[in-house]
Amino acid sequence: MTTATKSSLAHSALDAGKGILRLTPTWVPRSFCIPGRRIKLHPDDYYALGGERGGIDERWFASTTPAENGPLTGENEGLSFIVHGGEQVSLRDAVEELGAEIIGERLWDEYRAWPMFSKFFDNLGPLPHHIHHRDEHANKVGQMGKPEAYYFPPQLNNHGGHFPFTFFGFEPGTTKDQVRECLKNFSKGDNHITDLSKAYRLTPGTGWDVAPGILHAPGSLCTYEPQAASDVYAMYQSLVDDQIVPEELLWKNTPEEELGNIDYLMDVIDWEANVDPNFAQNHFMAPRIKAKDTGYEENWVCYRNAAFSASELTVEPGHTVTITDSAAYGLIVMQGHGKMGVWDIECPALIRYGQLTNDEFFVSEQAAKEGIVITNPSATDPIVMLKHFGPMNPDLIL
Numbered sequence: 001m002t003t004a005t006k007s008s009l010a011h012s013a014l015d016a017g018k019g020i021l022r023l024t025p026t027w028v029p030r031s032f033c034i035p036g037r038r039i040k041l042h043p044d045d046y047y048a049l050g051g052e053r054g055g056i057d058e059r060w061f062a063s064t065t066p067a068e069n070g071p072l073t074g075e076n077e078g079l080s081f082i083v084h085g086g087e088q089v090s091l092r093d094a095v096e097e098l099g100a101e102i103i104g105e106r107l108w109d110e111y112r113a114w115p116m117f118s119k120f121f122d123n124l125g126p127l128p129h130h131i132h133h134r135d136e137h138a139n140k141v142g143q144m145g146k147p148e149a150y151y152f153p154p155q156l157n158n159h160g161g162h163f164p165f166t167f168f169g170f171e172p173g174t175t176k177d178q179v180r181e182c183l184k185n186f187s188k189g190d191n192h193i194t195d196l197s198k199a200y201r202l203t204p205g206t207g208w209d210v211a212p213g214i215l216h217a218p219g220s221l222c223t224y225e226p227q228a229a230s231d232v233y234a235m236y237q238s239l240v241d242d243q244i245v246p247e248e249l250l251w252k253n254t255p256e257e258e259l260g261n262i263d264y265l266m267d268v269i270d271w272e273a274n275v276d277p278n279f280a281q282n283h284f285m286a287p288r289i290k291a292k293d294t295g296y297e298e299n300w301v302c303y304r305n306a307a308f309s310a311s312e313l314t315v316e317p318g319h320t321v322t323i324t325d326s327a328a329y330g331l332i333v334m335q336g337h338g339k340m341g342v343w344d345i346e347c348p349a350l351i352r353y354g355q356l357t358n359d360e361f362f363v364s365e366q367a368a369k370e371g372i373v374i375t376n377p378s379a380t381d382p383i384v385m386l387k388h389f390g391p392m393n394p395d396l397i398l
Helices: 001-018 091-098 105-111 135-142 176-184 262-268 281-282 364-368
Strands: 020-022 026-030 055-061 081-084 087-090 116-121 147-149 164-167 196-200 207-209 288-293 296-300 309-315 320-325 329-335 339-340 343-344 360-363 372-375 385-391
Touching: 001 020, 001 081, 001 087, 020 081, 020 176, 020 385, 055 281, 081 091, 087 091, 116 147, 116 329, 116 385, 147 296, 164 207, 176 262, 207 281, 207 296
Parallel strands: none
Antiparallel strands: 020 360, 026 055, 055 116, 081 087, 147 207, 164 196, 288 296, 296 309, 309 385, 320 372, 329 360, 329 385, 339 343, 339 372
């Protein structure tokens, strides 16, 4: 597809949707994970990309960020696509072509890109204790730092998986020498790094904020995860849920000249944040009211980091409401069906790999400011959607 064709398709899609773009489901496998099977993918399709790629345990939303999944990664893996008139164009290409028409002048002038995405990650067991680099380290490998946050949607957590607890950071009093010894022992089996950490029980309907530089071993609840537009990370735990973590992942996103340097891995850690004695107080997130009126309620669910924010909107049965926001956003419908602007919206029960849906959209800044009309025709079922916003959302008071 030529640049002119991409631009024309993006313009047509934006005009036809009255500022709301319909997106395709974006599925991402992880070779080191076992799917929790709660993200509505058909049971036959969790290994649709082949056993060597691993199970599909993630669905990415409003993504202009390619997934980093090793040499077998697909050309467009991780990218969201806009559907219009039987054709598709990536959200990344559309933003590059239309810029402020989609994401607004404020974000376009600052980033020249859509600087976040969100996802579901859905694992049967826990993930390894790992870290996302801060800008100073990510920039050395041509990436940006990666703050992220977690919210545990009740609709996707009918079971908690094998280990619904997350390790964060280190216990106060942990020494750098203790952590350094764990990293030195990475290739010797279990390096016991979580012996130095603390696990917190995960509760559906709540969340956590995770700044870059903080070690974390996410638990087995199905998780909605807004984050900065980066896929930078390194695994610091060598054995998790009886699975060996390849040593190459310990050194992932390490500059070539620092490979083998344990001190560099230590420098990636934000030490004070990891041993914070008030970690839960400073990082746990219970929902906070964003707006409430007849027929609807909207709560902030991710709100501690200026790099992104997320809310949960509930429209009650039998109501039509107009929702305004000051910024562009992506959204995923979690429950119910109805009408949003010119679009029919619905929450599917089961999705085949490659199937299109009417549950994911991107709302331009202009449309968000003008107000989105949502109608819930059901007599019994609310419409529930999660909305993910970019940096410095004017509506968010930190």
